[in-house]
Every structure is written in C-alpha cells, then in structure tokens.
Amino acid sequence: MNRTENQMLIIFGASGDLTARKLIPALYDLYLGDFLPENFAILGTSRSELSDEDFREKVVTKSPYLKDRLENGDKKRLREFSNLLYYQDIGGDYAEHYGGLKERIESLNRDLGTQGNYIFYLSTPPNIYEIIAKNLAEQSLSDDSEGWRRLIVEKPFGYDLKSAQELNRGLQRYFKESQIFRIDHYLGKETVQNLLVTRFANSIFEPLWNRHFIHHVEITNAEQVGVEKRGGYYDKSGALRDMFQNHLMQIVSLVVMEPPISDQPEEIRNEKVKALKSLRIMNDEKVLFENTIRAQYVASNLNGQTIKGYREEQGVDPESTTETYAAIKFYVDNWRWKDVPFFVRTAKRMPTKVTEVVIHFKGPHHHIFSSAGVSEKDNKLIIRIQPDEGILLKFGVKVPGQGFKVERANLDFYYSSLVETNVMSAYERLLLDAMQGDATLYARADEVEAAWEFVDPILDYWNNGRDVRMYGYSAGVWGPLNSGDLFDGSYSWRNPGENLADDPGFCVIC
Numbered sequence: 489m490n491r492t493e494n495q496m497l498i499i500f501g502a503s504g505d506l507t508a509r510k511l512i513p514a515l516y517d518l519y520l521g522d523f524l525p526e527n528f529a530i531l532g533t534s535r536s537e538l539s540d541e542d543f544r545e546k547v548v549t550k551s552p553y554l555k556d557r558l559e560n561g562d563k564k565r566l567r568e569f570s571n572l573l574y575y576q577d578i579g580g581d582y583a584e585h586y587g588g589l590k591e592r593i594e595s596l597n598r599d600l601g602t603q604g605n606y607i608f609y610l611s612t613p614p615n616i617y618e619i620i621a622k623n624l625a626e627q628s629l630s631d632d633s634e635g636w637r638r639l640i641v642e643k644p645f646g647y648d649l650k651s652a653q654e655l656n657r658g659l660q661r662y663f664k665e666s667q668i669f670r671i672d673h674y675l676g677k678e679t680v681q682n683l684l685v686t687r688f689a690n691s692i693f694e695p696l697w698n699r700h701f702i703h704h705v706e707i708t709n710a711e712q713v714g715v716e717k718r719g720g721y722y723d724k725s726g727a728l729r730d731m732f733q734n735h736l737m738q739i740v741s742l743v744v745m746e747p748p749i750s751d752q753p754e755e756i757r758n759e760k761v762k763a764l765k766s767l768r769i770m771n772d773e774k775v776l777f778e779n780t781i782r783a784q785y786v787a788s789n790l791n792g793q794t795i796k797g798y799r800e801e802q803g804v805d806p807e808s809t810t811e812t813y814a815a816i817k818f819y820v821d822n823w824r825w826k827d828v829p830f831f832v833r834t835a836k837r838m839p840t841k842v843t844e845v846v847i848h849f850k851g852p853h854h855h856i857f858s859s860a861g862v863s864e865k866d867n868k869l870i871i872r873i874q875p876d877e878g879i880l881l882k883f884g885v886k887v888p889g890q891g892f893k894v895e896r897a898n899l900d901f902y903y904s905s906l907v908e909t910n911v912m913s914a915y916e917r918l919l920l921d922a923m924q925g926d927a928t929l930y931a932r933a934d935e936v937e938a939a940w941e942f943v944d945p946i947l948d949y950w951n952n953g954r955d956v957r958m959y960g961y962s963a964g965v966w967g968p969l970n971s972g973d974l975f976d977g978s979y980s981w982r983n984p985g986e987n988l989a990d991d992p993g994f995c996v997i998c
C-alpha cells in the first residue's frame with residue numbers, strides 16, 4: 489500500500505453542500521478505516537462566518553449526512569474525528585488576499601505537525617478556480633519546496649473546449665500540471681476501474697476486444713431522478729455537459745484504449761488521451777442529425793403520482809431547450825475499432841437508475857443452428873457499473889430435448905459476493921489517492937480537452953443547427969419514441985433492469 493504522509497486538507501467552499509454530503513463522510517470513512525496519517529487536519533474555508541466548533545457541528549456532529557452513523561452509536565468516534573476539523577473565514581470575497589488564511593494554515597501546521605504538505609480542494613463554482621489558485625500562489629502556497637502542494641478541482645471543468653483550455657492555462661500559471669488533480673467521481677467507482685482489470689488482467693477478453701469480434705458497444709447511464717433542486721445549474725448545462733463530456737467519456741476511454749505498458753498513472757493517462765483523440769469528430773450537419781438525439785422529459789403520471797416536466801422544474805426556463813436525454817452514435821478512427829459503432833446515452837427520469845457497458849459480440853459467421861432471434865441470442869459482455877455491480881456474459885446453450893434449439897444463459901459475477909471486502913465510496917478512494925499523490929484516477933488537462941473537442945461540435949449543432957430537434961419523453965420511460973433510430977438492422981438499446989441478470993436466461997451458472 490502507498491504511504492500517506494502527514495498533511496492538511498484545506499477545503500474551499502467548506503460551508504457548501506458537497507463538503508457535508510460527500511467530502512466529510514468520505515473522510516470520516518477513511519478515519520474509521522485507519523487510512524488517515526498520524527498528523528492530519530481538515531481546514532474548511534468559505535465566506536460564511538463560522539467558528540471551529542460551528543463548522544464541526546455543521547458538517548459532522550449535527551450533519552444530516554452523518555445522522556445514521558450517530559444513531560448507530562458512532563458518537564465517540566465521530567467526536568474524535570470532528571476534532572480534526574478547523575475553520576477559517578476567507579473574508580467577504582474569494583478574490584481578497586489570503587494573508588489570514590496563510591497565517592492560520594501555518595499555525596496549524598506548526599501545532600499539528602502536518603509537515604507543510606497541503607491539499608487545496610476547490611469545492612466552489614469553477615469561475616473562481618483561477619482566482620483562488622492565483623491568491624494561493626501569491627502567498628507562496630503553491631510552492632512545493634517545503635512540503636508538497638496539490639490542488640483538487642471539481643467538475644464542471646469548463647463549459648466548452650475554449651473555456652476548458654482557458655481554465656487549464658489559468659491554473660497552470662500558478663500550479664504545475666503534476667500538482668493539479670481534476671476529479672471525476674466515476675473514476676473512483678470500483679466497477680469503472682474494473683474495466684481495466686477485466687480487459688488487461690485476463691487473456692480471454694482482450695484477443696476478442698476489436699473490430700473482428702465486436703459488433704457494437706453500448707453504454708447506458710440512466711437516472712430515475714429528475715433535476716431535483718439543481719434546475720438553475722442544470723438548465724445551463726444539460727445532459728451532454730453534465731454527464732457525457734466527463735463521466736461517460738471517461739468510461740469510453742477505458743473501453744477504447746490500448747493496453748498501457750504498465751499501471752503507472754502517466755502510462756494509463758497517455759493511453760486514455762490517445763483513445764479520446766481517436767473518436768471521430770462529427771462536424772457535418774447531416775451526420776450530426778443522423779447520429780445524435782436529444783430530448784427532454786415531459787410531465788407524466790407514474791404509479792398514480794404526477795411527475796413534473798423538465799420545463800416546470802424550479803430554476804428551469806419554461807422555454808428551455810436544454811436536454812435531459814442525450815444519445816450519441818459515433819465511431820473510433822483507429823486500427824482496433826474501425827467501423828464498430830458506439831452507442832452512448834445518458835438521461836434523467838428513466839425507469840430505473842443504472843449504468844452499464846455492453847459489448848455486443850458478432851454472431852458466428854456460419855449459422856449451423858436455428859438462427860431465429862439472432863440479435864437476442866448474441867454473445868454479450870455486460871459490465872454493470874451500478875447498481876448490482878458485476879459482470880455478466882451471455883452465451884448460447886442447448887435446450888434439452890430433441891434437435892438443437894439454442895437458448896441464452898448467463899455466467900455472472902457480483903461484487904456483492906465479496907462479502908469480506910469493504911468497497912470504498914468513490915470520494916473515499918479518490919481523496920485517498922490524492923493524499924498519496926496518485927493521479928491515475930484523475931483527469932489530465934489534455935484528456936479533458938480531448939473530450940471537449942469531441943463534444944463541442946455536438947453542442948454547437950444542438951444550439952445552432954438548422955434541422956435540430958428536441959424530442960419529448962414521458963418521465964419514467966426509456967427516452968423518446970425515436971430513440972432506437974440510431975440503430976439500423978435488428979438491434980436496439982438493451983433497456984436494463986435494476987438487477988444485472990434482469991432478462992430471463994436459460995439458467996444461471998454460479
């Protein structure tokens with residue numbers, strides 16, 4: 489295991505929702521798991537006026553996100569953990585100089601022995617990332633000559649290619665690229681990382697992982713919820729920016745990439761960038777019309793409950809043309825993937841919450857047995873990212889009895905069967921990696937830009953294209969009526985259920 493050196497984590501935007509909802513519970517789990525170094529402190533900072541004790545109460549002892557733990561008798565440990573937390577006001581504005589903050593950091597560092605090692609976590613709106621980086625640098629807090637300094641930034645990383653490039657340049661003015669950690673919480677998911685292991689730790693999949701054996705690749709990310717209380721943010725973002733450009737492009741890069749020469753962060757990230765750069769960019773309006781579908785959920789009645797349409801949600805423009813459903817078909821222009829279509833979709837207000845990658849293998853080139861329903865019976869490898877995390881391989885078996893009737897069976901693995909193993913939450917894993925300086929699961933500048941390069945023309949077409957459409961779908965169905973139009977021939981989306989083996993197979997081999 490890597491070593492976690494003594495250090496201090498300084499959270500900007502510490503009075504915000506993300507700190508209480510994700511960061512502090514993840515840090516508490518690291519504390520319980522004994523992953524924190526001996527000398528460790530969390531210093532929250534924001535514009536709110538809070539004392540150390542107010543902050544501890546807000547995000548730990550009275551936090552709704554740790555309520556269950558309190559009720560389950562963790563009181564003593566929670567109290568011990570909360571003593572690791574401190575708070576310092578930043579002043580009226582993040583743009584003010586950080587002299588006060590620096591003094592507090594240095595005095596805590598002296599008292600607690602955190603050895604000048606600091607991580608700055610920016611859980612603030614992205615438009616102030618650069619000013620924070622600048623102010624930190626002005627106080628020599630980015631200078632890692634006496635202890636290391638790291639900067640973690642949250643998504644969204646840019647609004648389009650140009651703004652992402654500007655942000656990269658802006659941050660790199662004050663911190664070196666090796667100090668910048670761009671978080672994408674999907675990379676912290678165990679099952680996303682398992683994509684690499686499935687591909688490169690087995691000798692049975694990789695020989696088939698190419699255009700000769702794969703018919704197409706399908707990736708679904710569905711959420712049952714709508715935009716909830718984030719209408720204001722979401723309406724300026726949409727499914728393509730909110731999920732596709734980051735989380736789904738990361739998954740695509742892991743499916744598409746070539747084998748890295750080792751598991752070193754830069755080796756893996758180099759291959760991911762190459763993968764993203766090989767996606768065929770769609771610029772032609774006809775191509776974009778035929779290969780992209782956007783839609784919005786409309787009001788519906790579901791199980792006797794009325795569900796609001798997207799345009800009626802709080803904070804959303806009643807005439808909004810922001811998509812809550814995005815489905816894209818594209819190709820990858822390289823040796824391995826030539827002519828293999830990728831179908832990737834993400835949406836809110838779907839029938840269930842599920843994320844999965846489905847590798848559809850080509851059928852046998854000569855059919856000996858009855859070929860009825862071939863697409864139904866093709867070999868599929870389903871990598872379930874959430875929920876019911878696991879892997880399922882579908883293959884044909886003979887139905888007992890006369891003749892050769894073929895049915896489909898499932899070979900499966902479920903993470904839940906690893907009862908002994910504590911699976912870390914995404915934030916827990918990613919925070920620990922950053923604390924140890926491991927950037928493998930963080931996005932590099934060129935990776936983010938390559939993803940934007942692919943997404944930008946689609947956004948541009950959706951905003952300005954002549955014949956672009958916005959379809960509607962009732963909350964609780966699998967997208968608009970024409971959502972299958974991206975496929976030709978006998979295929980369509982696999983609309984997965986909550987459980988990995990949701991469709992009746994002939995038998996399950998445990």
Ligand code: BG6
Nearest residue numbers: 643673674711730731735843874
């Ligand atoms: C976030 C998006 O990045 O991911 C949200 O901003 C989305 O809109 C969330 O709901 C989904 O994350 P998960 O881990 O629940 O699939």
